[in-house]
Amino acid sequence: MGKFLGGASMKTRSWWGWGWEQDALSDAECVGLGALVPGTSAAPLPVPALTDVAPPAPRLTAPASLAAVVSAEPADRVAHTMGKAYRDVVRALRGKLGRIPDLVAFPESEQDVVDLLDWASREEIAVIPYGGGSSVVGGVEYRGDSHPAVLSVDLTRMNRVLEVDRVSRAARIQAGALGPVLEEQLRAYGLTLRHYPQSFEFSTLGGWLATRAGGHYATLHTRIDDFTESLRVVTPVGISASRRLPGSGAGPSPDGLFLGSEGTLGVITEAWMRLQDPPRHKASASVTFEDFTQAMECVRQLAQSGLHPANCRLLDPGEAELSGADPDGRSVLVLGFESAHHPVDGPLTQALEVARAHGGTARRSEGGTGDSVAAWRSAFLRMPYIRDGLARMGAIAETFETACTWDRAQDLYEAIHGEVGAAVAKVTGAPARITCRFTHVYPDGPAPYITVIAAGRPGAEVAMWDEIKQVACEVLDAHGATITHHHAVGRDHRPGYDRQRPGPFALALDAAKRALDPGGVLNPGVLVR
Amino acid sequence: MGKFLGGASMKTRSWWGWGWEQDALSDAECVGLGALVPGTSAAPLPVPALTDVAPPAPRLTAPASLAAVVSAEPADRVAHTMGKAYRDVVRALRGKLGRIPDLVAFPESEQDVVDLLDWASREEIAVIPYGGGSSVVGGVEYRGDSHPAVLSVDLTRMNRVLEVDRVSRAARIQAGALGPVLEEQLRAYGLTLRHYPQSFEFSTLGGWLATRAGGHYATLHTRIDDFTESLRVVTPVGISASRRLPGSGAGPSPDGLFLGSEGTLGVITEAWMRLQDPPRHKASASVTFEDFTQAMECVRQLAQSGLHPANCRLLDPGEAELSGADPDGRSVLVLGFESAHHPVDGPLTQALEVARAHGGTARRSEGGTGDSVAAWRSAFLRMPYIRDGLARMGAIAETFETACTWDRAQDLYEAIHGEVGAAVAKVTGAPARITCRFTHVYPDGPAPYITVIAAGRPGAEVAMWDEIKQVACEVLDAHGATITHHHAVGRDHRPGYDRQRPGPFALALDAAKRALDPGGVLNPGVLVR
Structure with missing residues (x-):
């Protein structure tokens, strides 16, 4: 990944807060801010050290065939415990983390993802698909206690632009590419995705697709969905690969089922995305x-x-x-x-x-x-x-x-x-x-x-x-x-979501979930019952 | 319906061919056309008379509570036997119709639709939702013999614009409104849907939604989907009503499941549609x-x-x-x-x-x-x-x-x-x-x-x-x-569709179908197994 990060590679990702450690506010800046909000503290809470967190021993080990892409390092495990919502940052500052995953996988190929899901389904291990980890809605943490172990699956090693179709202005991109990583590769072709959520530097294509992220354009093409030509998704029952199409009226949109599925139906591994010429x-x-x-x-x-x-x-x-x-x-x-x-x-x-x-x-x-x-x-x-x-x-x-x-x-x-x-x-x-x-x-x-x-x-x-x-x-x-x-x-919006979605649609989505993830291992607690 | 048809109400719908009987080519015009295609006949096949078709006796009668909206008239039954594909027209010309429905329902309210589906589900009657009947892909005919009876459900009596939100430029419209019928009602508000498929006069809003119809605009908003704000769908297990929203990132789109569902998951009864100001x-x-x-x-x-x-x-x-x-x-x-x-x-x-x-x-x-x-x-x-x-x-x-x-x-x-x-x-x-x-x-x-x-x-x-x-x-x-x-x-594109759609998506769609239509009565043979 470092190869594509350019200048940013000199910085370190913050484990407890947003973005780069080096870009966090200084203590003095914090004090200045606090003065604008009457009733806050006189001094900032100290920045927590990752090494102060002592995770419990992992409750499982990876099979030998997957050992090369699975980490039990405390630093990896702690950093993949939560997203970056305000409530996540406060919990990190206060040392009250959510459930720390037992292991973190860093798949390097689609086959790795297939093997990870096979293993997890067999062992009923909860799988938390993880892109840039910038969720502000509790999307990448495990809550509850109904699984024997928790595996965070970090896709960021799958970060390559695999193919570019200049004439149709589209590219096949691996889902783990962070915003700057994919844009840097597309620049070589004179093309751009131009999807700039606030989290651009710290979120991945797969995360955008799984959450139907809003992007650069305020009107017309507001959402990553609008730029999606086709998806590849590894589900526990097989790989779902839709056809590259500019438009289709063949039944309900297959991509529409996975866009916004938030890791509950499968792990998005790559997508053909519609691109733009850079604006002149x-x-x-x-x-x-x-x-x-x-x-x-x-x-x-x-x-x-x-x-x-x-x-x-x-x-x-x-x-x-x-x-x-x-x-x-x-x-x-x-x-x-x-x-x-x-x-x-x-x-x-x-x-x-x-x-x-x-x-x-x-x-x-x-x-x-x-x-x-x-x-x-x-x-x-x-x-x-x-x-x-x-x-x-x-x-x-x-x-x-x-x-x-x-x-x-x-x-x-x-x-x-x-x-x-x-x-x-x-x-x-x-x-x-x-x-x-x-x-x-x-x-x-x-x-x-x-x-x-x-x-x-x-x-x-x-x-x-x-x-x-x-x-x-x-x-x-x-x-x-x-x-x-x-x-x-x-997880944070679940009650509101349950009120909002139509009842029969919820039945259909639950049925789809059972068909694609019979073991119920994918991002448990999100979207489906 | 006649009330909204204006001048068109003087014409009669053709039972065997496209559109209006009065607009069909004359024999002389047919001969002129035939001369352009070497090898065709010297004289046209006669226009078939509906009265020449003698449908078998219906294999069931409607319960008394539904008798007012169900017809066993041969004319209704024959006219609802097929769509308007070339192969349908030839079959009508040759007197080789598909299976004639036993009854045709003309629901006048959503409750009628609920009651019809309850009855059909109970009796395992095949239900063929029918809008304008302009399908060119075998979408509105029954094939096979696995149901004891076939009921065509014609929505065209549910044809009213129920509510208009001028400020958001949207209207709540019943699904059975034919193109001219809904445009005439919208005109009173100075608004228009501007969805003009070739079948505009002979197809309904519900048909457009169920088939993801292509419309007026050649670019940008090419499809009825783009103008859909929310849907109401009667399914055998309840009514699915999505929220009116200009955009949402709450899970996979609920409307996305029903758009293109071709009558297999429910009967669309109304929709909030995004409208346009008429172009100046x-x-x-x-x-x-x-x-x-x-x-x-x-x-x-x-x-x-x-x-x-x-x-x-x-x-x-x-x-x-x-x-x-x-x-x-x-x-x-x-x-x-x-x-x-x-x-x-x-x-x-x-x-x-x-x-x-x-x-x-x-x-x-x-x-x-x-x-x-x-x-x-x-x-x-x-x-x-x-x-x-x-x-x-x-x-x-x-x-x-x-x-x-x-x-x-x-x-x-x-x-x-x-x-x-x-x-x-x-x-x-x-x-x-x-x-x-x-x-x-x-x-x-x-x-x-x-x-x-x-x-x-x-x-x-x-x-x-x-x-x-x-x-x-x-x-x-x-x-x-x-x-x-x-x-x-x-039904005509089924083999190609089966090759095209991703396997796991097909599993998910089949599961959704079983959840929403446990009796398997809705448009059997279309989309799902």
């Missing part, structure tokens, strides 16, 4: 609005205009302030167009006309520092590190996200501020800081992304967050919004 | 090419340009001649842009630059008669009637369609002409007329649509077509193309 033309602007309702209405009209902006991120006043995009309490719309084929000043001009008609004040971006588009982009990548810094100061700092139709968006927005705000006040005894942005927008509705920051009580942060989160899920449910737009279900 | 700006052109390979390359670049033409239909020389778009043996690209929001002359100009760079000669359309865009549109709607006319002259006249990636498109095109052509020559003893158009194009590949016309031997047409069709399916399979892009699988 770009135009962007930021628009400020005095009134958020007007800004929402503007974004709705843009989403329904057919202009298809690549970026169309609306920050409410709190979010604009938090991210530095606008310190003056206005809403900010970050608008961008791009094309590999033709100039995009025309559509930007048309979009800015819509914005002005809704009272927006537009400023075209020149790409220099200090402008709000650049400020937003850099804040966006920094946010999870800031969350970790806040966690070290004893603050509650978590996000949740959703989507709903436009007719419900205003009510939902108000209910989130009102009801989740009230829950924070009740749980923490202090007012909440709740901010919102629309990450993606559709003709029929937005995808709001909500950040909650409040002071926690030392040692009780996880319980407090879980209580707030429960209210948040109930608000989403009451407004007919989805439990998740692109963070996935995992 | 349109611009179109036709481009002729001397060389089809150059034309294909042009279309590939357009499909990858991000210009998103609404129409981008490429006719090969034979197709251009057949449809009257170009009698001089050139390929024709019919190109169109539309928007409700902004002028589209800019993108058309950009697209025509691409066309000229590939040797195309462009002519902007003024919408008058005699131009090739208009000629194409009118020929498009006329084609199925012409097919019936050819069938009456004893010709084989059938279509099949597919999609493949661009890297295989040229080889596939040549193999279709070569190998299917050879099969026609072998079967009929005469050269084939094989023409091709691309109905939809994607960044990673086209959807070719192929017409085959040849002289048949009287009485043997169906067997001859089946032999040719088998070769066509093998060619598609050998080139990694899909067995169907938008005609669906039905």
Whole structure:
């Protein structure tokens, strides 16, 4: 993997928090942050040392044929214990980890995956498929005690672009490739996937596919699904390989069953992905609005205009302030167009006309520092590190996200501020800081992304967050919004997911699970009963 | 239903052939057509009379509670016996119908559908969900003899737009609404679904959803799936109702299981559909090419340009001649842009630059008669009637369609002409007329649509077509193309579908079927084992 990581290979992945160890906030930065949240600690919790964690002895050993790709090293086991949700970071900071996997496998080929699943199915070992480990919904940890052992299967050694079809603009890519790893290989062909979730550096193609990740484009092709031409999935009963097709009407989509299956039906090993030519033309602007309702209405009209902006991120006043995009309490719309084929000043001009008609004040971006588009982009990548810094100061700092139709968006927005705000006040005894942005927008509705920051009580942060989160899920449910737009279900969203999915669909999915994973070893507790 | 049919209500649906009885070709027109296909008959087969068919007595009667919505009338039963494939039309012309359903139900409410499925499940009656009856793949007929009785369930009395959400541009529509019926109701709200398959007048929303129908847009939103916000489906074990969502990452898409399920998992009763504002700006052109390979390359670049033409239909020389778009043996690209929001002359100009760079000669359309865009549109709607006319002259006249990636498109095109052509020559003893158009194009590949016309031997047409069709399916399979892009699988494509779908997916789908339809009564023989 190192070969493809370029400059990043000098850095070390954080075992307890987001991203790179070297990019975590310093103690002084943490203290500065904490000062912004009244009621938090005076000093940060110390950064925990992986060597302080003493995992119990593994309850099994790998068969000799798999020994070369299976590790029982404590460092591997501890680092694969949980994802990177706020509640995971706090548990790591407090030394209260989830169940540490007995072994970690690093398959190097599809046959390794087949052999691992055969072994696990035979021995009824729980298998937790693991890509970049960036899940923020409890997607990569084992909970409960119904399996004799737990095996984390880390796919990141399967990280090669295997084949490129330049004429169809598609590539066959192994599922364990992290974002930068696959982009670096595609660059040699003059092509790009352009899928940039916030976790881009720390998540894999397979993880994106298994969770239906949201990506770069704010409209039109918002989701990794849209770029999926075919999938190869190792299931305990055989390999499912769909045909490379630009479109098909032959029965329900086979890929549709595995996209979003979150490791419960099989391990995705590779995919043919639709690629883009790198954009040669770009135009962007930021628009400020005095009134958020007007800004929402503007974004709705843009989403329904057919202009298809690549970026169309609306920050409410709190979010604009938090991210530095606008310190003056206005809403900010970050608008961008791009094309590999033709100039995009025309559509930007048309979009800015819509914005002005809704009272927006537009400023075209020149790409220099200090402008709000650049400020937003850099804040966006920094946010999870800031969350970790806040966690070290004893603050509650978590996000949740959703989507709903436009007719419900205003009510939902108000209910989130009102009801989740009230829950924070009740749980923490202090007012909440709740901010919102629309990450993606559709003709029929937005995808709001909500950040909650409040002071926690030392040692009780996880319980407090879980209580707030429960209210948040109930608000989403009451407004007919989805439990998740692109963070996935995992274990944390399970109750909301069970309420949301249609009963007969749940029966069908359970039946599919029993057919593909008769031993029930794949990511137990996620999606199916 | 009549209320919403406007002028069309003066016409009568043909029981034996496509569309309206009144629009069928006259005997003289048939003779004229036949003269173009050497080896066909001198006189057309007579139009069969429905009253000449004497169906056997129904093998069951409806319970009293359902008697009001169930018909045992011979006219209803005969008219619901088959779809409208070439092989169906020939069988009707020759008086060799498939198995006539014992009863035809016309449910008027979702509760009627629930009650019908309860009854059918209890009595193990085969249920054939029936929308407009325009299937060209044997999707609405019963084959075999493993059920004690057959019930066709015609949804067209459930044809109302129930609710409109103007702000999200969506409507809740009953599944039995035919194209013109739902568009007429939406017009009152200034909105449109703009889904115009060739069968628009004779197919229903539910049929489109159950078969993942291809629609108006040649790029971007090619399929009814793209406009589906949520579904209600009556299954034998309960009603599956998905949430109205613009997007969701909560597990595999529940709607994805039912889209394309072809009546095997449940009966779709209503859907929230995403709508459009009617286009105010349109611009179109036709481009002729001397060389089809150059034309294909042009279309590939357009499909990858991000210009998103609404129409981008490429006719090969034979197709251009057949449809009257170009009698001089050139390929024709019919190109169109539309928007409700902004002028589209800019993108058309950009697209025509691409066309000229590939040797195309462009002519902007003024919408008058005699131009090739208009000629194409009118020929498009006329084609199925012409097919019936050819069938009456004893010709084989059938279509099949597919999609493949661009890297295989040229080889596939040549193999279709070569190998299917050879099969026609072998079967009929005469050269084939094989023409091709691309109905939809994607960044990673086209959807070719192929017409085959040849002289048949009287009485043997169906067997001859089946032999040719088998070769066509093998060619598609050998080139990694899909067995169907938008005609669906039905019973006619079953062997190709079985080869195409991944084995583990087939296991999952079979398991889902057993969970939702434990009695195995829903559209037996389609998709699942």
